[in-house]
Amino acid sequence: MITAARLKKDIAKTVIHLLLIAAVFVAMFLLFWLISIAVRPVQETYRVGASLLPKKLTIVNFHQVLFELPQMAIYYRNSLVITFIAVGSIVIISALAGYAFARMQFPGRNLIFWAVIATIFFPYTISLPALYDILFRLHLTDSLIGLILPYTAIWLRLGTLIMRQVFLSVPRELDDAAIIDGCSRLGAFWRVLLPLTSSGWVVVAIFAFVPMWGEFILAFTVTSTPKSMPISIGMKMLEPNPAFAEWTFPVAAAAALMIFIPSLLIFIVFQKWFTRGITAGALKF
């Protein structure tokens, strides 16, 4: 029998689902739209108010991005090299530092830790001219290494914060036992603690990769030739320009989607780590 209270509850449930489906639709709309533009022939975008859905489907735009724009491959490779090296360095350095801050005793430990963490609240954009000047004096502007080094420094702090938390959550007896068994400090760290904290590094790597893949302002300032430009800057070169006869909206949309792919893959594969990272005090991002 359907009681009034039950009916009311069912209606409330339906409304909640409808609202959430609407919110999901809004959140996904950009992807829908980019796909819909990227799979249509360029002629369909000349008309004012191009329709929501394509009339003809084509993969020619993706082909063009992949094989006919040689610079795209360079930008993509640059981005992969930069993020691979910087994320790798961040994982290693923050594991070492996190371990020291969680486990070892040395004068000034807490002071140093909080000095490092406090700088997270000051975005690097604030010291951009000084950073640029320093990189210029070191002859590092317009080079991959000139981006790898600052990126490592910028997202290292969050990694250190996370790794310290992770090491604090591992019972101390474990590494004490290893040291008693004849392991050195470094040996205990390497053989016992690192394998135990693998989910910690995954979180560190994800939370370094995501913002780094989309970093814009430093790369925009420091790079000036395609040989060192990451993909986020490369997008600017592909931007459709009304001054040219050939509008390339579908190609640009295809390129944008291909830049989204690594972020989306990481998000899908490591979904539950995202929540874990946020819960673990990894607040930014």
Add this chain to the structure above:
Amino acid sequence: MNTLFRRIWKERGGYAFIAPLLGYMGMFIFLPVVYTIVLSFTRHEFLRPTKDTLVGLANYVEWFRDPAVWETFKNTLYFLAMYIPIHVFYGLALALLTNSIVNRRVATLYRSLLYLPVVLPLPIVAYAWKWMYDPTIGVFTHIIKDILGLSFPFSGWLIDQRMAMPSIAIMSVWQYSGWIMMLFLVGLNNIPNQLYEAARIDGSSAWKSFFRITLPLLKPTFFVIVIMRLAVLGITVQPLIMTEGGPGRATMTYGLHSYYLAFRWGNWRMGYANAWYVMLALFATILGVMAWKFLREESVSD
């Protein structure tokens, strides 16, 4: 003193573990911060190969007299006034809605899809929104005019003086609400369920428990959000990509103006630009400390 050095020497292993961190931090975080402050007291024009000269407080005096400071600050506040409240309330609403779903798998699916925009690279999102706002191919004008048959009282989105800043705010709300949702979900999980049960037994309505239990106990989360969002005071990338500060100077934010002072206009007046950045950092620090004091005292007195 000697004993301190001896202790430091004895514990050198610890310093060895943090040495790489300190190296990177020193070179690319601490040094630039110190150098920013130093440069702000000099006449440093990057493209002019003259030696820097110390000018004392001249850059700061100029900052206080520069009408662009107030103008760009107002633009930034206008952006924040639209962006912050909307995305906080929308994020809270999403958190409450997904939290009320009993089936955990369905709830997780909703959350993941809603969080998705957060992980997309910001510059590409900004370009894509710029195209969605485009008068020719753009989808929003198309939906409003052709599909819904409504009239759109502006000449466009990013090209209209009045709509440009709201357009950037809409994009930012879209991208970061999922992040706010996650923070609120963490906060909601920290509220013990017994409180709600006790309230229900006492016969209080759902609304009443929301205002009496949920909101007050989410205060730490609000605090975290305020602190994390202070960085938005320096918003630069979105207007740089989407409007370059235009039309006119409608979207010229404080951060973008500082950036152009240092890297686009004239001889790249980095000394003066650094005065802008230092003042911004001071302002953000004061706001942060105030927020900390205010919200901490509030939550203690509860």
